[in-house]
Amino acid sequence: MLKALKKIFGKGEGEQPAATPTPAAAPAAASQDAEQRPRKPRAPRPEGERTEKAPRAPKSDKPRGERQNKAEQADKPREKTEKVEKTEKPRRERKPKAPVVDNWKLEDFVVEPAEGKTRFHDFNLDPRLMHAIHDLGFPYCTPIQAQVLGFTLKGQDAIGRAQTGTGKTAAFLISIITQLLQTPPPKERYMGEPRALIIAPTRELVVQIAKDAVGLAKYTGLNVMSFVGGMDFDKQLKTLESRFCDILVATPGRLLDFNQRGEVHLDMVEVMVLDEADRMLDMGFIPQVRQIIRQTPFKGERQTLLFSATFTDDVMNLAKQWTVDPAIVEIEPENVASDTVEQHVYAVAGSDKYKLLYNLIAQNDWTRVMVFANRKDEVRRIEERLTKDGISAAQMSGDVPQHKRIKVLEGFREGKIRVLVATDVAGRGIHVDGISHVINFTLPEDPDDYVHRIGRTGRAGSTGTSISFAGEDDAFALPPIEELLGRKINCEMPPTELLKPVPRKHH
Structure with a gap:
């Protein structure tokens, strides 16, 4: 089966993916912008290195520095833009966060090498992230973590087939947190501009992923937010307005609500994760997910990770549309x-x-x-x-x-x-x-x-x-x-x- 999947994505058996693939789908007209925002390999992006654009709303007294979005050139026109103009909040300057006091050292986390096992130490992760991994008691990677992180930490897209309980959530969260720590946020940010987006089909799964994200990010100063339907919209809105959003976990419907009201903007997303893609298909969420993805940067300018319990033809077609040269990882459920x-x-x-x-x-x-x-x-x-x-x-x-x-x-x-x-x-x-x-x-x-x-x-x-x-x-x-x-x-x-x-x- 793995051979057939690799054939779909043009991979030869045993071929190792390049650490710095060039997105073939990126339009030539955006090449200058691509140079400004290199995604692969992941390197810190200099602050303020973005093209100027007219402000979103007249409330702001000076233009907002914003990247030119390749999606505007290569994808469908943005939807609901008139709502954005009506409801835009004033820009708030990014204030430096108080540093997280952390006297913990990597030497406090000793894990002996073991045959057939991969340690988190083997990936050269940020010490703040390693501290959280140590607190959670995870000395060795699960099979999907070991395989996925080998690709995603280099900036490559990935699709993974894995059941619940295999550790896939930690795999994509570690990858996201590493990306956000390596790349400084822009000097000027709006509230409601997440840098990483995780979409999941159910409220329960969103809450669980957000809880795991908070645990892994607790020493980093990164903010995690979760939006789900059936909960108080105003309460979630106040959370959004209270601080910058680094990692957003959401169900498709509620995320679209925020996006179409102009409260959430997705053009700054650096990493996007679609979890349980097969269930989103079963539950009829794919049209909503398509709308959401059209608001994010073009697929060559963001990292995309897709996870599914099964690799049906429909799931693979979605993966092909939304990813660039993805690594394919399969973990057997038995x-x-x-x-x-x-x-x-x-x-x-x-x-x-x-x-x-x-x-x-x-x-x-x-x-x-x-x-x-x-x-x-x-x-x-x-x-x-x-x-x-x-x-x-x-x-x-x-x-x-x-x-x-x-x-x-x-x-x-x-x-x-x-x-x-x-x-x-x-x-x-x-x-x-x-x-x-x-x-x-x-x-x-x-x-x-x-x-x-x-x-x-x-x-x-x-x-x-x-x-x-x-x-x-x-x-x-x-x-x-x-x-x-x-x-x-x-x-x-x-x-x-x-x-x-x-x-x-x-x-």
């Missing part, structure tokens, strides 16, 4: 799925599945369980029956409003809700510590979704258990899952006591 999760399959008739689910939770007194089903109506019915039978449960599907999803997730995280029932789309990006069991009420038709589901447990070095119900309607999905994992999963008959009738609740 290593993630099998090491920390004990997997079981119960052969059970469809009519007995609910009894089995209820008895498993009630008899074992499990307190933090995720149950997956393939359809929204299944999720709703399971949640309603569990609640009726005295087990605190909540559902997470596309039908649940955003504000309610946030409340549900907080309740589940705090232990007030014992069982979270979800579809694959809603379950993606949920990172809750301490989920002891994942139950597949119905087996997924896509084997990759199985790996994502059971990856909700057994996280951060702990172990977990997954139990799948294989009935007459979904047992066909088991062989492809086993093929993906590279091993058989024993199919058992459930013990008799787990098929007892559900006791009636008397009110």
